[in-house]
Amino acid sequence: MSAEAIRVDRVRRVYPVGARGSLVALDDVDLTVAAGTFVSVIGPSGCGKSTLLRVIAGLEDPDAGAVSVCGNTPAQAAAAKMLGLVPQTPALLPWLSVLKNVSLPAKVNRAAGRRRRERSGNGGPDMVELLRKAGLQDVMHKLPSQISGGMQQRAAIVRAFGLHPDVLLMDEPFSALDEFTREALQEQLLDLWDELKATVLFVTHSVSEAVRLSDKVVVMAPRPGRITDVLDIDLPRPRGPELLASAEFHAYEDLVRDRLRGAFQSTAAS
Numbered sequence: 001m002s003a004e005a006i007r008v009d010r011v012r013r014v015y016p017v018g019a020r021g022s023l024v025a026l027d028d029v030d031l032t033v034a035a036g037t038f039v040s041v042i043g044p045s046g047c048g049k050s051t052l053l054r055v056i057a058g059l060e061d062p063d064a065g066a067v068s069v070c071g072n073t074p075a076q077a078a079a080a081k082m083l084g085l086v087p088q089t090p091a092l093l094p095w096l097s098v099l100k101n102v103s104l105p106a107k108v109n110r111a112a113g114r115r116r117r118e119r120s121g122n123g124g125p126d127m128v129e130l131l132r133k134a135g136l137q138d139v140m141h142k143l144p145s146q147i148s149g150g151m152q153q154r155a156a157i158v159r160a161f162g163l164h165p166d167v168l169l170m171d172e173p174f175s176a177l178d179e180f181t182r183e184a185l186q187e188q189l190l191d192l193w194d195e196l197k198a199t200v201l202f203v204t205h206s207v208s209e210a211v212r213l214s215d216k217v218v219v220m221a222p223r224p225g226r227i228t229d230v231l232d233i234d235l236p237r238p239r240g241p242e243l244l245a246s247a248e249f250h251a252y253e254d255l256v257r258d259r260l261r262g263a264f265q266s267t268a269a270s
């Protein structure tokens with residue numbers, strides 16, 4: 001794997017609005033994400049976070065600029081299952097058990113799974129083991145409707161990790177959950193990330209979530225959608241409850257909040 005898992009180079013994305021207007025969702029966006037790191041994207045609603053993820057996932061093409069994922073185009077990376085995407089809502093198949101839901105992508109993409117395992121040099125993650133790590137061992141034979149929203153979201157995350165992607169893109173995966181569930185899921189996500197050595201690009205609205213999870217926090221501003229800051233989060237891991245209560249942690253939260261305020265103001269001024 002190249003040292004750069006994601007490279008976004010001068011990307012522009014413009015949407016038509018009405019008959020003549022247009023909206024610049026991404027303006028000259030540059031971003032590099034080093035392999036194995038955890039990077040969060042934060043910014044006001046409408047600043048282009050989801051657009052950035054869709055362009056990196058290969059679901060949309062940029063109008064200018066280029067994107068590469070592990071040295072490939074997004075389409076190639078997606079076809080080779082190097083890329084995983086966790087959407088905001090879990091979207092599990094209602095008629096399949098939790099275990100069958102999370103095992104399905106690996107089954108459907110057996111050839112891709114084999115290639116990935118050869119490349120990563122291990123047997124790939126065992127789904128039952130991943131479910132156990134995510135605290136879902138007791139519900140793996142239940143249907144999605146029989147478990148809580150938090151458990152469904154955990155299952156969706158396990159499913160995404162199940163293909164052992166090099167790059168995992170997550171678009172506000174915890175935004176619908178209560179604070180308590182959210183913190184537990186953050187911990188489980190960090191455990192999976194640490195074990196599977198994936199690169200994660202994570203969109204969030206929450207300052208504390210961004211600081212807790214990330215090596216870097218990317219701050220975006222809208223109209224036009226652009227990156228205004230990239231902040232290094234130099235905190236030790238694992239990031240347990242003690243660290244979350246520390247002055248250092250709060251100082252990083254203040255820093256991100258301050259830059260976010262700048263992003264909001266730069267909107268008003270433009």
Ligand SMILES: Nc1ncnc2c1ncn2[C@@H]1O[C@H](COP(=O)(O)OP(=O)(O)O)[C@@H](O)[C@H]1O
Nearest residue numbers: 015016023025044045046047048049050051052
């Ligand atoms: N398919 C689309 N057509 C037109 N405008 C869009 C489309 N998708 C997003 N936009 C606009 O582009 C901007 C960025 O959207 P989005 O990436 O969803 O922002 P965020 O995820 O940061 O809230 C917003 O103003 C949004 O209304």
Ligand SMILES: [Mg+2]
Nearest residue numbers: 049050051171
């Ligand atoms: Mg969005």
